[in-house]
Amino acid sequence: MKKFTLIMALMVLAACSSKHKAKEIDTNVKDAEAITPNSVIGVKDGEMIYQKKVMMNEQLRNLELEVYNLEAKVYGGPRYLDNRGLYGVLQDCRLQMSEPKNGGDGKLLWTEKREYVTQESDYTNIGTDKKKIIGVSEEYLKDRIDRFVNYKAVLQGRQEEYETKVKVCELEFDRQKKKASNN
Numbered sequence: 225m226k227k228f229t230l231i232m233a234l235m236v237l238a239a240c241s242s243k244h245k246a247k248e249i250d251t252n253v254k255d256a257e258a259i260t261p262n263s264v265i266g267v268k269d270g271e272m273i274y275q276k277k278v279m280m281n282e283q284l285r286n287l288e289l290e291v292y293n294l295e296a297k298v299y300g301g302p303r304y305l306d307n308r309g310l311y312g313v314l315q316d317c318r319l320q321m322s323e324p325k326n327g328g329d330g331k332l333l334w335t336e337k338r339e340y341v342t343q344e345s346d347y348t349n350i351g352t353d354k355k356k357i358i359g360v361s362e363e364y365l366k367d368r369i370d371r372f373v374n375y376k377a378v379l380q381g382r383q384e385e386y387e388t389k390v391k392v393c394e395l396e397f398d399r400q401k402k403k404a405s406n407n
Contacts (some may be wrong), residue, residue, distance in 0.1 A: 244364040251277055280365065291342060294379040298386055299338055309407045310386035311338050317393035326397070327404025341375050341382070 231366045253275055254267035263276040300309025308316070318333040320326055361373075 256366055291372050291375045295342055296380055298383050299340055301338055314390050317397055319395050327400045341378050
């Protein structure tokens with residue numbers, strides 16, 4: 225019975241802990257020598273270590289900018305001041321291929337739907353704060369970082385995919401144009 229009680233107590237304690245709780249991190253390194261402005265080598269607990277310390281606000285901001293720029297490069301569109309993106313380049317290429325003067329049949333070749341990876345801004349709470357109307361969204365920092373790392377991976381894959389599709393379309397268009405000019 226004591227084992228059961230102990231196991232239950234441990235399970236309750238484990239359930240109470242959260243990966244989102246802020247915790248103190250010991251960054252003290254003895255005999256530290258700088259490698260870069262935010263990294264050092266030195267001794268910690270008797271072991272030689274390399275330690276890199278970053279400000280998470282900067283890391284998140286850089287990651288978000290990288291993801292939004294990558295999404296603009298891949299998809300463009302109204303979200304990104306009507307930048308065409310690789311999606312638009314592919315659409316234009318397929319439109320040119322369909323034109324009769326270029327040997328096309330006048331029917332637009334199918335282009336898949338533009339599907340953004342990142343979500344539009346959403347506010348989980350709308351209300352007032354000191355007499356101003358505000359919208360607030362909150363999420364755990366680690367969850368947001370994980371989400372943007374995932375967005376980045378997906379967008380890198382799609383960038384490669386669209387670059388290939390654009391290149392294939394351009395090659396087919398050149399071949400089709402040459403064939404049409406010979407006729």
